[in-house]
Amino acid sequence: MSSPAALFTDRSGWAPDGPPRAVVRARTVADVQRTLAEASRTGTPVVTRGAGTGLAGGAVAGPEAIVLDVSGLDRILGIDPVDGIARVEPGVVTAELDRAAAEHGLMYAPDPGSVAICTVGGNIATNAGGLRGAKYGVTRDSVLALDVVLADGTLLRLGRDTVKGVVGLDLAGLVVGSEGTLGVVVGATLRLLPRPTRVTTAVAYFASVAAAAGAATALGAAGLRPAVLELVDGKTLAAIDELRGTGHAGRGAALLLVQADGFGAGEEIAAVAAVLGRTARSVETTEDAGTAAALSAARRDALPAIEAKGRALIEDIAVPRSRLADAVDGVHAIAAATGTDVFVFAHAGDGNLHPIILLGPGTAPGAIPPAARRAADDIFALALALGGTVSAEHGxxxxxxxxxxxxxxxxxxxxxxxxxxVFDPAGILNPGKAI
Amino acid sequence: MSSPAALFTDRSGWAPDGPPRAVVRARTVADVQRTLAEASRTGTPVVTRGAGTGLAGGAVAGPEAIVLDVSGLDRILGIDPVDGIARVEPGVVTAELDRAAAEHGLMYAPDPGSVAICTVGGNIATNAGGLRGAKYGVTRDSVLALDVVLADGTLLRLGRDTVKGVVGLDLAGLVVGSEGTLGVVVGATLRLLPRPTRVTTAVAYFASVAAAAGAATALGAAGLRPAVLELVDGKTLAAIDELRGTGHAGRGAALLLVQADGFGAGEEIAAVAAVLGRTARSVETTEDAGTAAALSAARRDALPAIEAKGRALIEDIAVPRSRLADAVDGVHAIAAATGTDVFVFAHAGDGNLHPIILLGPGTAPGAIPPAARRAADDIFALALALGGTVSAEHGxxxxxxxxxxxxxxxxxxxxxxxxxxVFDPAGILNPGKAI
Structure with a gap:
């Protein structure tokens, strides 16, 4: 942690009223148990945190709270390559777990945008998704068992080590996505999957974002479910060009990035390219990793390119896949109506859009200008009107x-x-958050 | 339902002390709400049931209970092929949903052994698995949203229509597998997946069941996760030969059935066959549907062949995949020690074994001889000793x-x-079951 303030905020831009009552840097499970037992006894709120990469304010702690930092519980306790299971502490950085799995020919599938710096515990708290979610699902799909400390300090093991199991209610699944309100995860048993030996990539440019969204929907209608299906709108492409000196915006007003993996990846991407080719300006495919990295840089650069322009609200709606084009159109209409700068990229395969609202130069830290707030509210209303949700993966x-x-x-x-x-009778666990 | 008794028992062989207090055949959601509200008021236990194909006694109703039969709520309300979503009532037969999905080029993935006669509502109650589970997961993985009537008659919608979503706790996931103890499911929004256009099949015979189990583990270690990976032991093969006049037992003491689907299915099955070939007596592969049906008949015939010999206890343990061979060996040792007839087949890809304990001729309905009971208990103890669970998918x-x-x-x-x-303060929902 670079500064004390970094210990009670996250990447949401939300500013608490002042520093927390105390910060506990847990090194052992017993540290967590002691902290919670004492907090329960005194009725003190506890805000658990990992790397602080959250985007919804879940780890923001007010002056009345104890911050419980579990990022120091950061060991990979074991990887069983035959069972395809990893046992980890919550502070393990997600990309490091994936790297350790790779040594055994395996992968840890969840790959949120912040994969290089976020922790597994934070991913569990928010049920984080990522680029590979279209094929491999979200964090909950990779969790088999959790070691959880309840508010009173009791340590419980929820879930099981087997792939299947129906004994009792699925409390491990319930804890995933509960944003620190049910207990503190101090250990996790996670599924690892075979690491695909082949990955093929297609990139297509479209004359409009509606055409790109329509093509994403057409892939689903054609029975194609690639591992990665990402959309980047023209405004974001222009921002990337500005940052990197690339020429995306000249090639189209929107981009789709598609990746297929595993047996038949080449054939799958050929089928994808055939569907995209019906409406795209151009389609390029490759099986070469270096070329793929160059092609997919646009997607990886999207957020940095926007954030280079200033502070932004990072939104996270999802709609049924068939409404993707309506959602993108709606977001652009909201930007026009509210006079805000809104960029859109999307995990199109999941119907999950990230509208990014630029706050403009001179906005004070923690402040959200009224126009940006109105745009965000209109985007949430749009998501619900389209049968969707106001948060797909950020919390x-x-x-x-x-x-x-x-x-x-x-x-x-x-x-x-x-x-x-039931989990937290005294209401000390992350009160005022999530639910 | 063929007889009144069929309305208060299931396929577990458990016999209640007498007929239930009443049977309500719900035709509408309002029927369910009225029944529960009244039962809550009077403190009367309610046992909800669908087709009664359960194997753990979850739908067995005692004399004090009201049976709430929801099998009459049996409409497929809609299929959206673009979003890959089906809306159904709980009484829809699972295979019929899959057939309806097939008309749109889609499939409903969960396929328990009883798929032709069981209902989606029952599958949700037990979080049923099936043959395709190795690749496509269990019922919970296919549930997006549930309409649930709580014990007091309140109708709630849990979950969402989008593939991803993290707003609030995952209560829909919690209801899946709760065996009728949290509420009554009166509607479900389910994921449909693209129906694979290609399926390839391999069948291999082994000199011993340990060799077959070892080969199943070797597939996982080689990074192969086919859609179907089933094991049938020699005793079961002999039973099938007896029923069908086939010659399985002469070809080996155990069989593995493997299926791959989707792009690259041919290449995947070739890789599978290469691994199996290291230890198998023989391996046969095919891309032809007719040949595949003939090859896989042994797996589909397993349970009927054993049940043709008499009443049986159908067990359902799971172990970590690496312990599969130990589990099969252990079950056979228990059979020898208890003097019981135990047959084993397994969803080997999930580490899920079904040891089937034959009860012997002349066993009275509802009765379990002491040796069979001892064998069952020893099998459960074995599962836990190997780091597994006493129920993988039956409840x-x-x-x-x-x-x-x-x-x-x-x-x-x-x-x-x-x-x-919290869901059922009066404790009227399937009391004494599941948890």
């Missing part, structure tokens, strides 16, 4: 609390809160 | 209640019961 945290009841309804929200109370 | 129901606390531990079980109480 609710603090930022989307106002939308929680609107999406879930009062009865479901009340039920969720009653379930939380 | 706990009544049959495995005695093993629940031993697998979960008292603290986790207590937590599960507190979570159940």
């Amino acid at each position: 609710v945290g603090l930022l989307k609390r106002a939308w929680l009841e609107r999406e879930l309804g009062p009865d479901v929200l009340a039920l969720q809160r009653r379930v939380k109370a | 706990v129901g009544l049959l495995k209640r005695a093993w629940l606390e031993r697998e979960l531990g008292p603290d986790v079980l207590a937590l599960q019961r507190r979570v159940k109480a």
